[in-house]
Amino acid sequence: MITPKQIEEWIKEARERPSSGPVLIQFIGQRLKFLADRNEELLAENIQLRSGSKVEELESRIASLENQLELLKRQFGGELPELLAPSLSLLCFNTSGKLLRVEIPLDGLEHGTRLAQFDEPLNPADPSTTLLVTSPLEELLLMFETGRTASIAVASVPAADAGVVRWNSALQTETRGGEELCGILPVASLPLFDHCIQVSRRGFAKRIGRSYLQGYIARDYIGGGTRQKLDRPFGLFFINENDLAVIASREGSVLTLPLTGLPYNAEETIRFPVTDYVINAFNPLDRAHIVMVTQDGKVVQREASWLTPSTSLKTRGQQLIPPGRLSSGTRAAAILPCNESDWGVALAASGTLTLYRMADLFSAGSLPGAEADPVVDFKSFSLPSVDRK
Amino acid sequence: MGYNIGIDFGTSNSGAAFFDGSQVHLLPIDEKAFVPEVVKTILYITRDQHCTIGQEAVELYYRQNVNRRRRFVKKWVGEIEVYGGDMYFVRDVYTYVDELMPGRLLQFIKTALRTPGIDGTMVFERFYSLGDIVSVYLKQLKQRAEALLGDKVTAVTLGRPVKFSQDPAQDKTAQAIMEGAALSAGFERVSFELEPVAAALNYELGLHQPQNVLIFDFGGGTLDITIMRLGDPKQRQVYANGGIDIAGSDFDRAIIQGRMLRHFGLGQVDQHRDLLELVNAVADWISLPDLSTPKARLRLEQAITQGIAPARLKALESLLFNDLAFLFYNRVEAAKIRLSEQGADAIALQSKDIDVWELYTRTQFETDIQPYAAQIKAVLLETVERSSLALEQIDAVVTTGGSSGIPLFNSMLAGIFDRERLQQASAFSSVTAGLSIRAYNGSKEL
Numbered sequence: 145m146i147t148p149k150q151i152e153e154w155i156k157e158a159r160e161r162p163s164s165g166p167v168l169i170q171f172i173g174q175r176l177k178f179l180a181d182r183n184e185e186l187l188a189e190n191i192q193l194r195s196g197s198k199v200e201e202l203e204s205r206i207a208s209l210e211n212q213l214e215l216l217k218r219q220f221g222g223e224l225p226e227l228l229a230p231s232l233s234l235l236c237f238n239t240s241g242k243l244l245r246v247e248i249p250l251d252g253l254e255h256g257t258r259l260a261q262f263d264e265p266l267n268p269a270d271p272s273t274t275l276l277v278t279s280p281l282e283e284l285l286l287m288f289e290t291g292r293t294a295s296i297a298v299a300s301v302p303a304a305d306a307g308v309v310r311w312n313s314a315l316q317t318e319t320r321g322g323e324e325l326c327g328i329l330p331v332a333s334l335p336l337f338d339h340c341i342q343v344s345r346r347g348f349a350k351r352i353g354r355s356y357l358q359g360y361i362a363r364d365y366i367g368g369g370t371r372q373k374l375d376r377p378f379g380l381f382f383i384n385e386n387d388l389a390v391i392a393s394r395e396g397s398v399l400t401l402p403l404t405g406l407p408y409n410a411e412e413t414i415r416f417p418v419t420d421y422v423i424n425a426f427n428p429l430d431r432a433h434i435v436m437v438t439q440d441g442k443v444v445q446r447e448a449s450w451l452t453p454s455t456s457l458k459t460r461g462q463q464l465i466p467p468g469r470l471s472s473g474t475r476a477a478a479i480l481p482c483n484e485s486d487w488g489v490a491l492a493a494s495g496t497l498t499l500y501r502m503a504d505l506f507s508a509g510s511l512p513g514a515e516a517d518p519v520v521d522f523k524s525f526s527l528p529s530v531d532r533k
Numbered sequence: 534m535g536y537n538i539g540i541d542f543g544t545s546n547s548g549a550a551f552f553d554g555s556q557v558h559l560l561p562i563d564e565k566a567f568v569p570e571v572v573k574t575i576l577y578i579t580r581d582q583h584c585t586i587g588q589e590a591v592e593l594y595y596r597q598n599v600n601r602r603r604r605f606v607k608k609w610v611g612e613i614e615v616y617g618g619d620m621y622f623v624r625d626v627y628t629y630v631d632e633l634m635p636g637r638l639l640q641f642i643k644t645a646l647r648t649p650g651i652d653g654t655m656v657f658e659r660f661y662s663l664g665d666i667v668s669v670y671l672k673q674l675k676q677r678a679e680a681l682l683g684d685k686v687t688a689v690t691l692g693r694p695v696k697f698s699q700d701p702a703q704d705k706t707a708q709a710i711m712e713g714a715a716l717s718a719g720f721e722r723v724s725f726e727l728e729p730v731a732a733a734l735n736y737e738l739g740l741h742q743p744q745n746v747l748i749f750d751f752g753g754g755t756l757d758i759t760i761m762r763l764g765d766p767k768q769r770q771v772y773a774n775g776g777i778d779i780a781g782s783d784f785d786r787a788i789i790q791g792r793m794l795r796h797f798g799l800g801q802v803d804q805h806r807d808l809l810e811l812v813n814a815v816a817d818w819i820s821l822p823d824l825s826t827p828k829a830r831l832r833l834e835q836a837i838t839q840g841i842a843p844a845r846l847k848a849l850e851s852l853l854f855n856d857l858a859f860l861f862y863n864r865v866e867a868a869k870i871r872l873s874e875q876g877a878d879a880i881a882l883q884s885k886d887i888d889v890w891e892l893y894t895r896t897q898f899e900t901d902i903q904p905y906a907a908q909i910k911a912v913l914l915e916t917v918e919r920s921s922l923a924l925e926q927i928d929a930v931v932t933t934g935g936s937s938g939i940p941l942f943n944s945m946l947a948g949i950f951d952r953e954r955l956q957q958a959s960a961f962s963s964v965t966a967g968l969s970i971r972a973y974n975g976s977k978e979l
Contacts, residue, residue, distance in 0.1 A: 145795070150892070157876055157894035164876020164894065171879045171892050363854070364885070409597050409635055457581075 208297050212283040215332050232525060233280045233298050234259070234489055234497070239272040239324040241288075242314040245301040246497065248277070250527060253487060255501040256512065262309045262495025266520050274327075275491055277525035282330040288323045289376040291364040295331070309497070327379030337382035339403060341389050342366060343425040346375040347399075347414035349391065351383075351406045383427045388453060390428055392479035395420040396436060396465030400451040407457075415458045424479050431481035435502070436464045437490070437522040439477045441514020443505045448481065478522035488524045492517040535687030535721075537975065538678055539968025540671070541728070542691055542711070544643045545754030545782055546571045546935070547670075548962060549678050550969035557966040562677045563587040567867050570962055571935070574643065574754075576670050578656045579636040586673045590638065591818075591859055597635040598822030600830075600854050605629040638819065641754070642666055646707040647697040667714035675718055688722035689715055690972035692731050692964055695759055695774040724975050729759035730769065731967030732933040736956050740764040744928035745772070747917070749946065750964065752934035753781040758913055760920040760927065775916035779905050781936045785865050788893070789816045791901040793865065793880065796889045797849040801842035808836055812849060818862050825853045851887040861889075872898050873938040899941045906941055913949070924949065933958040 154172075158165040192198040234246040246260045266273055278284070278298060286294045294317065301315050317325060334340075340357050343349045352360055360366055366377065383389055383403055391399045391414050399414040406413070414422075428434065428448055436444040444464055452462060465474050482488070486502045494517045502524060505511065511519060538560075541548045548571055549560045561569035565588035577590035585593050608630045612623050637656045645651045645663055653662035661669070671689075678686050697707035708725060715723040729748035730737070736746070743764030750757040756777050762770040797815055802808040811833070814824050833850045837843045852858055861882050868878040872895050882889040899906075917924060930950050936942070937957070946955055959966060 153894060153897050154877070154892060157896045160896060161876045167875050167877045168892065168894070171877060175879070175890055175892070407635075408602050408633065 208283065208295065208300070211297055212295075212332065215281055215283065216335055231280060233278055233282075233301075234523075235276040235278065235284075235298070235301060235328065236262075236304075236309060236314075236491070236497075237274055237276070237325060237328060238311070239326070241286075241317040241319040241325040242311050243296075243301050243317060243325075243328075244309055244311070244314040245280075245298065245303045246309060247280075247303060248489070248499070248525075253499055253501075253527075255499070255504045257499045258307075259489060259497040259499050260304055260307050260309050261497070262491075263311075265495050266491070266493050273491065273520060275489060275497075275521045275523045276328055276330075277489065277523050278330045279332070282332050285329045285331045285361070285380070286317055286325060287327045287329065287366055287377055287379065288319065289326050290320070290323045291366050291377070292320065292323065293361050293364065293366050294318065298330075309495070324376070326377045329380045333382060337384050339383050339385075340380050341383055341406060341425065341427075342380050342410070343378045343391060343413075343422055344375045344410070345378045345421045347391060347393070347412055347416055347422055348375065348410045349389070349406060349413045349425070350408060350410040351403065352408075378422045379425060381426050387427050387429065388451060390424075390426055390434075390451060390481070391422055391461070392424045392426075392436075392476070393420045393461075394423050394475050395470055396463055396474075396476050396479070397461040398434070398451070398464060398479060399459065399461030400453045401457075402453050405454065405457070411457055413457050414461050423476060426481060428481040432483050433481065433502075433506075434479065435482050435505075435524070436479045437477050437488075437511065437519055438465070439475050439514075439518045439520075441511035441519055442474075443509055443511065445506050477519040480522070480524055482524035483526065486524045486526050488522055490514075490519050491521045493520055535685040536678075536682050537688040537690070537722075537972040538686050539690045539726075539731070539965055539970070539972045540674060540692070541731070541965040541968055542643060542667070542671070543574055543752055543754065543964075544641060545574055545780065546752060547574045547674065548572065548965035549674055550962065550965040551678075551682060552966075552969040552973040554973065557962075557969050559962050559965060560678050560681050562674060562681070563589070565589055565592065567863060567870070568935075570965075571753075572674070574640065574670070576639045576642065576666060576673075577636050578639070578661075578669075580634075580657050582656070582659060584669050584673060586670055588859075594636065594638045595822055595856060595859050599825045599856055599858070600827075601635065601822075601825075602633055603631050603826060604633045606632050639666060640819070642670065644754075646710060647694075647703065649698070649700070649703055664710045664714045664717065667711060668717040671715055671718035671720070675720065687720065688724075688972060688975070689720045690724045690726055690968045690975060691715060692728040692968050693725045694728055694757060695771050722975075724972070726968055726971045727759075727771075728757065728964050729761060729774075730763070731971060732958055732964045733763055733931040734967035734970055735958060735963065736929065736931050737763045737766075743768065745922055745926055747927050747930045747950075749913075749930055749932045749937060749942075750934045751780060751932065751936040751942065753936070754778070755780050756909060756912070756934075756936075758916045760916060760922065772920035772922060773916050775912055775919065777908060777912045779909060780934070781866075781869070783905060784869055784898075784902050784936065784939075785862065786816050787901045787905070788865050788869060788880075788898065792891050792893060792897070793861075793889070796845065796891070797852065798842045798845035801845060802836070805836065805841065807832060808841065808846070811853075815849070815852065818858065821853065821858050830854060848887040848889065851885060852882075855884060855887075857882065857884055857887065868893055869898070870935070873940060895940065902939075902941065906945060909942070910945055910949075913946075927954070929954050929956050931956045931958050933963040 154168050158168055231250055232248040234248050237243045280298050282298045284296050284298060338354055340352045341349055342352060385403055389401045389406060432448050434446045434448060482502050484503045488500045488502050490498050490511055536551055538549050538551045549562055551558045559570040563569055563572035572587035575590045577585050577594050607627045609625055610628050611626050613626055614623050653660055675686050691711055693708060697704045712723050732750055733746055733748050743762055746763045748759045756779055758776055759774040760772045794812055794815060798812045811824055811829060814820055833846050837846050852861060864880050864882055868880045871878045877894045880891045880893055930946055
């Protein structure tokens with residue numbers, strides 16, 4: 145807003161000090177240019193609204209939200225058997241925002257089965273390709289490093305061609321100004337939890353009450369609060385009052401905190417050396433085991449009772465990799481909670497996605513062939529316990 | 534051996550410098566500051582006793598306090614004994630304490646040194662004496678200086694005002710606290726030099742015969758005026774000193790009050806007292822985080838829905854809740870500094886829901902700070918009068934401090950003393966530079 149009085153004051157300045165005249169013109173010109181550009185953007189937006197393309201986009205968004213709402217209704221309505229899909233979805237995504245889906249059939253799973261193959265090998269030192277196993281009926285919250293979020297239904301993610309995963313046929317999510325996709329959170333279970341924990345790659349974490357989460361998401365606060373120098377958001381997970389929050393790192397550190405031990409403001413929870421960073425943050429819920437899969441395929445399993453809640457922040461946490469192995473280069477590809485009856489899916493550097501029965505991995509102590517083909521990521525999943533037939 | 538440095542521990546801003554025998558090296562202690570050689574005399578101590586200073590402290594304070602939860606609990610703080618006629622009883626006194634407060638921001642530490650009765654403060658569970666507070670701050674400065682110099686700093690020459698206090702005992706105590714704090718911060722040798730002497734040291738080194746000099750040290754927090762005889766270090770004499778708690782931060786506030794508040798609703802929400810209170814609070818950077826509560830946000834959103842200055846209040850909401858406040862204050866301060874060089878500058882802040890643009894001219898600035906200028910002129914003339922010197926007997930006026938570069942004050946001094954007598958020392962660094970030279974000379978004498 146510019147008032148006539150202000151204009152008078154600018155003219156007075158130019159009259160009293162003629163050298164100020166060019167400076168004033170320069171600033172006013174810059175502002176005019178900015179406003180003209182903005183005006184053009186608004187006009188374009190207005191045309192979109194009038195032509196209906198914006199309306200279509202909003203309608204599509206509403207449909208997606210309705211789908212999510214229906215999902216939640218069904219979860220509360222006890223109609224679980226009807227909700228079960230014939231498969232689970234394995235999502236593969238990378239930091240550049242590409243997203244692909246591979247279906248995991250629920251029947252006839254076999255230990256060591258090759259599920260799919262990427263069309264090009266991956267770099268085992270580059271953690272940019274990540275796996276997520278979820279229901280095909282889920283709604284996903286995509287988190288970008290700027291704190292921006294977007295949502296998408298799993299069903300909208302293109303499925304990979306039979307057995308071959310090609311990034312060039314992936315869904316390219318909208319990334320603004322070179323921002324990276326940091327994490328994906330399935331949100332259908334949100335109403336079942338009181339809190340959400342936000343974690344950054346350098347181990348800064350805070351808790352957000354469920355009632356505040358919507359506001360955080362709407363205002364792009366997710367990630368913003370945890371951003372320190374050289375840090376970026378890692379992800380979110382849900383938690384209840386009496387649950388534990390576990391933060392695990394590439395160098396095998398595991399920090400366990402009760403919800404009450406987590407701050408409302410982002411604080412450093414785990415003290416990392418410069419080379420270390422978070423690879424997983426989770427609520428172990430009722431899982432009986434904590435499993436670490438190293439890049440060279442070793443499977444280290446601990447009972448869930450091994451998790452010792454820390455009473456203070458900024459500790460090193462519990463160590464899963466002995467110092468000797470750490471100095472010889474051993475790093476964790478994944479640290480996650482699971483049950484013995486669960487299944488796991490490993491992504492190898494060659495681009496192979498392979499299914500494993502966790503019980504078999506526990507007894508074998510390693511992933512076959514991983515020494516020659518390092519593990520990039522590993523995720524576990526439970527098969528639905530309801531008799532689908 | 535280690536380095537000997539000079540530290541100007543100011544009311545609002547501080548600085549450190551090292552002299553190598555031929556050149557003063559001002560240390561860019563605060564890389565986040567608009568002028569990295571100037572570090573705000575602000576200390577932020579978090580609940581886990583982690584200490585930060587300068588711009589980093591301000592940013593952490595904002596980051597930890599904007600939009601945070603608050604939980605006030607009633608705490609017993611003591612008793613009051615009440616006497617009335619033949620009646621006597623004791624009452625408990627309670628206060629409400631925010632138990633989720635993540636840290637304490639401490640500023641005007643130097644002012645506390647000259648205030649009787651202040652011996653320290655509780656920061657959560659730990660009591661910090663005044664010496665502890667100064668020591669923590671100096672220790673941070675020392676560590677940063679060592680990181681920049683790549684070696685240990687073993688000795689320091691600290692600046693001190695001509696009088697911390699009019700009370701000689703308090704004055705002595707203040708210097709003793711400073712000395713103890715510096716030793717506790719890890720300096721092995723500590724010496725002091727009067728700030729006006731340090732400010733005019735460069736000028737004094739060029740004198741062939743003693744002169745009556747008025748040192749006009751106009752910094753971020755206070756204006757200090759000293760009239761003294763310089764030229765012969767063995768026969769320096771202070772004729773008078775005075776000052777006033779007006780300086781750069783007051784001008785920033787004047788700009789915000791006069792020009793910026795309307796961008797956040799002033800003039801449109803005046804009928805709504807609670808909203809007006811929120812708008813007016815923008816002028817006070819330190820209280821702003823306290824207003825960024827869920828309750829305030831709800832009130833703002835209600836008002837926006839009701840159509841009360843929606844664009845302005847949305848901008849206010851964005852300022853309060855989107856970590857934009859310190860950026861806003863920095864922009865205002867930067868524009869003020871640039872107005873000493875050019876006739877106009879734009880104070881602009883664009884982000885989500887906020888588009889502030891104010892083209893601000895030097896004439897407007899001079900109008901806004903006119904009431905302060907009148908007070909400053911009065912204090913200046915009163916100090917000259919107390920020195921028993923006539924205006925003509927003052928041979929030179931050495932100006933220093935960031936605010937001394939403001940053309941309005943230059944004109945004012947030129948009007949009183951003639952322009953030929955004005956000597957502009959380095960605006961941001963002359964005290965620090967003088968102290969570093971004194972530190973170097975001190976080390977040579979050892």
